[in-house]
Amino acid sequence: MEALAVRLSGLDSYAEGAIRVVVFYDTLMRRRVDLPALARASAGLAECPAGIRIHGTGQVVRAASDGTPLSGPPGAASSTVPIVLDEEEIGAVWLERPGPPVPLDEVLLDRLAIAAAAVLERYGPARTTMADPALVELAISADGDQAARARALRLLGFAASAPLCVAAVRSALPLDRVAGLVCASRPVKSAPLDGVGVIMAAAIDTSGFPPDVRAGVGAAGSPDRSWRQARTALRFTAPRRPVVHHDDLGALALLARIPPDAMRDNADVAAIARLSAEDLETLDAYCATGSLRRAADVLHRHHSSVARRLDQIG
Incomplete structure (x- = not known):
C-alpha cells in the first residue's frame, strides 16, 4: 500500500493526501487499536477534536488534537459520518473543527468509521441488534426441537437456558431503532418475520416504545411461549392502548382462542x-x-x- 501511495502521489495533492489517510488507518487497523486510540490518532491527524459515539451503549470517546481525552458534552460537529456494521447504523464519528471542513475531512471520517466498525465487530462493546430472520424463527418456533433452538439462541448471543422476553411489533420506524429504545442493555436481537417485527431480550421496557408503534409483549420465559403470548397481545392493541403486555390481559387472552x-x-x-x-x-x-x-x-x-x-x- 505504501508503494502504491508513492506511485499515486504524482496525481495531485488531494489524491496524495487521501492515499496517505487510507494508509494511516490501515496501519492502525493492523495494530488492532481500541476506540480511545482511534480517537486520539484521528484527532492528531485532523489537528482538531475527534469523537466516536456508540448508539447501543451510549459510549462516547473524544480526544483533543494533542491526544488528551475530552470529557463533557461534545462540541459542535463540523463533519459527521455514521458507523455501519452489517447494514445497521450502530454509531457515529465526527470532527469538531472550529471552522468549515477541510477537503480531506470526509476521507478521514470515512476511514475512521470503517476502523471503528472493525474494532466493535472484533471486541464489542456494541453488537448489531438486527439478526438473521432464519435464526430468530428457529429460536421462537414452537415446532423446532430443543437442540436446534438452543443452537440458534447461542448463535444469537443468548444462553440457551436463560429466560427471554419476546415482543411482536408493527411499526413504520426501523426495527433496530425500536429495539434500542426498549432494550437499552445488550444483548438484544430483532428481525422481521411474516410481516411482524420480532424483538428478543432478557427484559423489554414497554415505556420505551415510541408513539404510533403497536406492540404485544410476552412474559419472560421460553422464547417460543413468549412469542406466542406476544402475538396474542398484539391482537389486543388499539389506538388508545398501542402497547399490551400479555400478563395484563388476564382472562381476556382466552378470547384469542375462539375460532x-x-x-x-x-x-x-x-x-x-x-x-x-x-x-x-x-x-x-x-x-x-x-x-x-x-x-x-x-x-x-x-x-x-x-x-x-x-x-x-x-
Missing part, C-alpha cells in the same frame, strides 16, 4: 362489526374509562351527547 368463524357467527359480534367508526370510538372510550363523564373528556364531547350515542349503540 374466527365462531366469532363471526355470533349475533352480538356481528352487530358490533356493523358499527360506524365513530360509534366504535365512543364504545371503546366508554369501555376503557368505565365512566360516562371520563369518556366524554376523552372524546372531547359533552357527556349528554355521549350518553345519547351509547343509547343508540345499545
Whole structure:
C-alpha cells in the first residue's frame, strides 16, 4: 500500500493526501487499536477534536488534537459520518473543527468509521441488534426441537437456558431503532418475520416504545411461549392502548382462542362489526374509562351527547 501511495502521489495533492489517510488507518487497523486510540490518532491527524459515539451503549470517546481525552458534552460537529456494521447504523464519528471542513475531512471520517466498525465487530462493546430472520424463527418456533433452538439462541448471543422476553411489533420506524429504545442493555436481537417485527431480550421496557408503534409483549420465559403470548397481545392493541403486555390481559387472552368463524357467527359480534367508526370510538372510550363523564373528556364531547350515542349503540 505504501508503494502504491508513492506511485499515486504524482496525481495531485488531494489524491496524495487521501492515499496517505487510507494508509494511516490501515496501519492502525493492523495494530488492532481500541476506540480511545482511534480517537486520539484521528484527532492528531485532523489537528482538531475527534469523537466516536456508540448508539447501543451510549459510549462516547473524544480526544483533543494533542491526544488528551475530552470529557463533557461534545462540541459542535463540523463533519459527521455514521458507523455501519452489517447494514445497521450502530454509531457515529465526527470532527469538531472550529471552522468549515477541510477537503480531506470526509476521507478521514470515512476511514475512521470503517476502523471503528472493525474494532466493535472484533471486541464489542456494541453488537448489531438486527439478526438473521432464519435464526430468530428457529429460536421462537414452537415446532423446532430443543437442540436446534438452543443452537440458534447461542448463535444469537443468548444462553440457551436463560429466560427471554419476546415482543411482536408493527411499526413504520426501523426495527433496530425500536429495539434500542426498549432494550437499552445488550444483548438484544430483532428481525422481521411474516410481516411482524420480532424483538428478543432478557427484559423489554414497554415505556420505551415510541408513539404510533403497536406492540404485544410476552412474559419472560421460553422464547417460543413468549412469542406466542406476544402475538396474542398484539391482537389486543388499539389506538388508545398501542402497547399490551400479555400478563395484563388476564382472562381476556382466552378470547384469542375462539375460532374466527365462531366469532363471526355470533349475533352480538356481528352487530358490533356493523358499527360506524365513530360509534366504535365512543364504545371503546366508554369501555376503557368505565365512566360516562371520563369518556366524554376523552372524546372531547359533552357527556349528554355521549350518553345519547351509547343509547343508540345499545
